[in-house]
Amino acid sequence: MIQVENLQKTYRTGFLMRPKKALSDVSFHVPRGVIYGFIGSNGAGKSTTIKLLTGLLRKDAGKILVAGFSPDSAESRKHLGYSPEQPYFYDYLTGRELMRFYGSLCGLAGRELEERITWALTLLNANKDWVDRRLRTYSKGMMQRIGIAQAILSKPELLILDEPMSGLDPVGRKDVREAILSLNRDGVTVFYSSHLLSDVETISHRVAMIVGGKIVREGTVDDITSNASAEYHIHVAADIPTQDLPAGVSAQGTTPREWICKNAEARDHFLEFCLKSGLSIERIEHQRPSLEDVLTEEIARAEH
Template sequence: MKTPSCENGCVPAIEISGLTKDFRIGIRGVKLRAVDNVSFRVNAGEIFGLLGPNGSGKSTTLKIILGLFRPTSGSCRIFGHESTETAARREVGFLPEAPYFYGYLSGRELVRFYARIAGVPAKQLDEAVEKALETTGMTEAADRRVKTYSKGMLQRIGVAQAIVHDPQLVILDEPTAGIDPVGSAEIGECILAMKKRGKTVVLCSHLLGQVENICDRIAIMNRGKLVVTGTLDNVLTRKDQTTLTISGLDAFSEKDFAELDAFLRARGATLDAVSHPRLSLEKFFIQNFSKDPQ
């Protein structure tokens, strides 16, 4: 997947610079650094994956982006606005991890409530609500009380409330948690559809296969620090190795590439592709961030 051409010139959807967040814990106020001098940007129109093991500082970073935490130092801007400003969240939709919603409301009432809170004009309300329900496949269950919903349905209605005001930036924290593979794939399609409509999506997920398939760029955090950021190709491709995909021949020799080509031609075989071998994101993640005593 190609990264949108918004590296320079346009206002980034999210711009984080030197972000640090400390918490004081216990009676003695011992300092715990949850996020440590993190900087990255999310370009408008891309799907950005924010990854990391549990306790890596992802959720804290997300909460700073959403204005729920104030950074100890550094800055976080959303479309040019400081994240602590209410105005910064006008163009933001958010699905929290393991969402819990007002169980006494029906799905439609819930989405309508969040639409009103987000400032959707009364004239556009019905259309916006129905569109969000339709996009997430919740139209049929929209009149049921939320407390009767399955975990997967809660995730879907959560996505519906996140997109009902048609925000430019959608932040999804574990959107596929508890959803079966089919539902998970549908949410993946929904995210890709958002990208097609020019939306920016920030995705936090442990389903690395899905992240690998749909994200343009990723950032990986570990112990509060940003470890890696870039396109999936940059992060995952092993430049020191080359893979040849050869049809009709089992052997391969790098030094004798030219000879090999001639050799193949002489025997009627063709060299179809030359590429660098690539780790799966999951393998990369486990290799680099598995828990160890160090």
């Protein structure tokens, strides 16, 4: 559904218009029918990539195909629904009037339009009394729901969302997650960026991690986290003096019977130490890193 190869983008900033590389040889492929998470730190290139996919920016080099078409062509937009991170709408309209306006741009009218509006609002749990109030009175969360609702009015094959859960409370995040999953079950491919990595782990089939304008990891959540360093939490039956510990082992909290081994090598040395000291092991817990742990590790590696 999305093909990106060797994508490059440079901005010119400041008084002297010095070039600043935003994307460098970015490549990834989004298969049809998947939920694809796009994660990274602020300024890593997520929004730039999304704007290139939607035709809002022009690339410097590389290849982009969206549903088999260049983002510059009107044909690609027939297959696409899009909600930006900070949607801006004419704030004297009500939410329902906004939906009617965008529905008409999609070629909907009459009863079909009203039924599609009801469907979209209901899916986002936004079919409330506030939908008939002016947009200028909306909270960030209400605006996010309306933004996503207008993006799905045309029932697109591909839905691109930039930080769709930003500004939402826990209930709102749950509603958006369930809406994404429901759309995907109906065959919609979803490409979205998010800082809420626990949500990304929960719903994504595949994930790309971008750091400093480069893709550093790509694959399923299991692929990404299983290839990262894992911690081992070991609980022993007696206190251990901290000065006797092998390298790579630290106390968990203030309890001298619970220890964290940073990797398998530290685990093995710690177990050997416990065996020689006559200490009984109560249990060992293998703690696989989360996406947040992996991303933090990649950012730290890039900074050094």
